[in-house]
Structures are given as C-alpha cells and as structure tokens.
Amino acid sequence: MSGTPVVERTGSTGLIVDGLVKEYRVGGGLFGRGRDVVQAVSDVSLAIPGGQTFGLVGESGCGKSSLGRSVARLQPSDGGSIRLGDDDVTAVSGERLRRLRRRVQFVFQDPYASLNPRKSVRATLTEPLVIHGLHRGSRDRRVEELLDQVGLNPAHADRFPHEFSGGQRQRLGIARALAVEPEVIALDEPVSALDVSVQAGVLNLLDDLQRDLGLTYLFIAHDLSVVRHLSDRVGVMYLGKLVEEAPVDELYERPLHPYTQALLSAIPVPDPRAERARERIVLTGDVPSPVSPPSGCRFRTRCWKATEICAEVVPELAEPDLLDPAPTHRVACHHPAERDVL
Template sequence: MTSATRDDPTLKQTADESPSQADRPVLLSVQNLVKEFGTGGAFSGSKNAPVIRAVAGVTFDLATGETLGLVGESGCGKSTLARCILRLSPPTSGEVFLNGVNLAKLSEEEMRRQRRHLQVVFQDPFASLHPRMRIGEIISEPLGLLDMTKKQRLERLHELVDLVKLNKEHLQRFPHELSGGQRQRVGIARALAVNPKVVILDEPVSALDVSIQAGILNLLADLQERLGLSYLFVAHNLSTVRHISNRVAVMYLGKIVELAPREQIFDSPRHPYTVALLSAVPTADPRSERQRQRIVLKGDLPSPAAPPSGCRFRTRCWKAQDLCATEEPMLRTVGRSTFACHFPEPDVR
C-alpha cells in the first residue's frame, strides 16, 4: 500500500526499511501501564459510579534512536498514555522506566530532575507558547534550570535557533507574529533546550497546513539523526506515521492491539482493526484509489467505562465469533508482529 505522504518528493525517507531493534539499547520501557478516571466524586451523588480505564495495561519499549508511532482513532487513549509517561497525569498503576529509572516511583522533586531527559512537543503550537513572552524568552526559559552562565545561555539559545532553522530576528517577536510552522519550530527548540534523550511528539503536525507539514517532519528527521533522539510519535494520520516511524503500535480502547515494524504493519497487518485503519489511507495513484476497498467500521467506539466482554473490538469486527465474546485475546508474537486477536489476518509477506 502506497500513501500520498510517502510519495511526496519533498519528504525525506527517515526510517530504515527494515530496522533492527536488537542491537539498540532500550531507552524507555513502559510496563503494564494503567490510567483510570473516576466518574463519581463528592457531588455526583453516586458511590458506585463507573470507572473509566483510559489506558488498560499498555506495555512497549522504545530503543535509542528509534521512532515508535502510536496510532488509533480519537478516544483510544493515545494522549492519555503520553501524559502518563510524562507524569503530567500520574498513572494508576504500572511502571515507566527511563534509562533504568522508574519514573512512576519518583517524588515530584526527583521527577523534576528527570524531566530534562524526557520532553514533549504539543499538538497546537500556539496554545503551548506563552503569548506574552518573546520567542527568545520562551526557548531559553528551561536553560535557567541548568548551571550555565548568561553567556553560555545566549550561545545555547543561538545554537537552538540554528538547529530548528529559525532566524535570529525571530527571537524578539511574540508567538502571534509567527506562522504556525515557525511556532512549532519554537516548540521543538524549547523541547531540545535541555538535551533530552526522548521526545514525545503529540500530533506535532496535525494543526499545520499540509504545505508546512513536510518541513516539520524533515526537521524532526534531521534532528534525530544529528542528536540521536528517540521519538514516541502520537498521531492519527497513518501516512505521516509510515513516513517517520521505525515501528508502529496500534491502540484501541486503551490497549495496544498490534505492534510491528513499519513495513510489516502497512504491507501485512494482522489485526482487523489495523486493516480497517489502513483501508482509509488514500493512495497517490488515481487508479489504485478508485479500486481501493474501504472498510467502514460499524457502530461507535465503545465507552471505556463499559468495554465489551472478551475482545474489545468484537462489536465492530467483521470476523468476530463466539470465542471473541467470552475470551479476551492476549498479545502474542508471530514472526515480526505482536497482536491480540483470536482470528488474525494471514501474513502475506
């Protein structure tokens, strides 16, 4: 399957066609992460209000220099998972290891010291920047936490501006005076200010014009190669994910249902949900686009407060059988794919 984004000549190929993770040390490890939200509360009048399990036991590793794409439709728990990893929202249970340090067990003060290694670029570049601060102040603010002289901070500021391909005159401007693409470059520069090891990219190009997206994606690829960064790339645009990711994790209703190398996911998906998502990706070839068979999922995404019994996807799955209603499929690895399905698609590779 060929996506329009992948065929865009302005985009660089950022990930290896057949990446090997075995020789890369694990930098970030998420183990059985759970995040629950209560729907009751002091003023709800109900002591038995249901609990929403937005993240329902997620496990994955991120290797040094790797990009892991995390995809799924709105409401599946992608952004909640990212916030739990960052400790912006404390997980209910589970563990998050960054370079061997369990972030879930750290105090607030200890976590503050670890934040320099784990940074985030948000979806909306305008909302994530202080409107009354100049660009130079926004980018250099994290440098105040480091043991640096005023001269060193200024040198670092100019280095960051060059890294993200902004001009020095931008430093005196306010966020509203920049374009959307320039504001996102500011957000990236701010995230890189403290030399992080892992950057979580939460829909970093979805708020930008299509004409600007390629420039940001190419910038992220250049920075990864130059600085050895690891990315967790949260997105719903599968064309973008195919371009930038080494591996892809597909999330549905709080759980990862498939995880595999990029080309395995796009050429031979095993989980029906992945197949349905890929069927909606447009192709660059008009003839292929006309012949493409779209799989329209029936019904709405179930509520995480009352997920279906057995397989969570069974109420929308065209392959569901009686077993799917009574037994939850566990993640299993076959070949290069890890998936949770009783009746997976065949591997056609």
C-alpha cells in the same frame, strides 16, 4: 500484562513501558471524584530502542495522548511501570523527578496554546534553562543555537508567538523541548494542525534532529501516512488497548488485526483507478464507551470476524501462530489473518 515488550539494546538509552494503566474518574462528585472510571490506558506494554521512533496510532479517544503524557510524567499513572534506562519514571518524585524531566520532554499538538503569548521567544526558551540551571552566562547564545537548530532566524528571538506562522510556532515548541538536551521526546500529533507542505518540513526537521542528536521519539498521530514516514515500529491502539505492533513496513504490508486493516484501507491512494478498484473496510457502529468497554476483545462489537470466544476471552498481545510468522510482530486477536487492503 499485555506480553513482554520487544526491545533491542542499542548504545543510547531506550524507553520501556510495561503494563501501563491510566484511569480518569468522571460523573461529578465531591472534588471531581466521580463514580465512573474511564479506562484511558489499559495494561499497555511497548518498548522503544534508543535513537528510534515508535509511532502510536488510533482513533480519537483511544488513549494515545494519555499514554504520551504519562511517559513524560505530565500526569501520574495508575499502574505499571515506565523505565528510562535504569530509572523507573513512575517511581520518582521531588528532585529526582525534576532531573528526570530533563531527559523526557513533550511537544504538544497545538503550538500556540502551549506557548505563553506574553513571553518573547527568548524568554520562553530561557525559562527551562533557568529551571534546570543550564548554560549559566551563555543563555542568549544557547537560545540562538536552538532557533538555528530548528530552522528559525536567531534574529527573531525577541518576537512574540503571534508573530510566527503555525509551522514556525511548532518549531518553537520543538526548540523548547530541545533546550534541556533530552534523550526522549513524546510528540502528540505535532503536525496535525499544519498544512501538508508545512508538515513535510517539520517531519524532515524531526528526522534530522534524531539523526544528529540520537533522540528517541514516541510519535503520536492519527494520520497513518505521517506515521509511516518517521517510525521504525508502529503500535495501533483501540479503546485503551494496544491491538497490534510491528516494524513499520511489516505492519503496513501485512496487517493482521481487523482494526489495523480497516485503518489502512482508509488511506487515500494517489492513483484514481487503483482507488476505485481497491477494497474499503467500513466499520459499523460507534466506538464503545471507555467507562464500560465490551467484555473480551474490545473491538468485537465492530468486528466482522467476531465469534463467541471474542466475547469471553481477552486476546493476549503476542506473536500469532501463523505459517512463517514475522518476528517481533505482535497482535491481540483470536482470529489474526492477512488481508490485502491497499
């Protein structure tokens, strides 16, 4: 296991992921059963206290989306557990799984691809209410409430997705997730396809909804500036592994893992003079294949601090043995150290 996840109990239901594993078979074979196995999520543990946001960042292909889809049970996991309150998300099926889907919802990266172009907004938002038997006799009113809740005009309920802008379509995706009154929402790159000004509006909406409804978010993104705006804790993934996790300000101001330091050094600085003067950490080489990841530390093939032990021993995700270590700051590195990168 990757260490015990840190969680603080609050009044609302939280989410605990413990030793999650998700693999995909590739390389052809009968009925898609390939001989090679992609280790998309490899023994990941994290916890999100109720009413808070856990930001998950990393390069494309690191396993962020696979973890999010497993949390929402859009796909089965291959090991570990996901607990929502007293319920094990990975163990339920049938009617219990249908009821669980009310509690955990998912917002996709591409809002247009996730909306049926042949269905009106009213039909799209009514569908989950019908599936779960909610708001019988008042579904039209519920649709209007949802549109108003996400900042859209209720009078446009009979329009179709192509009649809305990209930012408005993402608001529709959020409204559909809210329709069944969930406790947890996994958001997979929800603003990456939007203009910066539109991103700000959607992020502020998510912030307001969390405050008003007590929602718990798993916020998946590659833009570290966006993650900092919304998150309480941040986890950094690399090649299926969680390599660092800490409270948001602690992680951005005191990154301990070389990979986190490299990611943070790539964030643009608004001051041109500071931008020219600061240090940039440029990673060399390509990301290794998830089919055959490196032994020991998976980041060692691109790390400037790698030593012999990095090739032989998998580093445990744990609080580092440093002078005055910050509480609940976990890092999976044999040589963790502070480095000024901003």
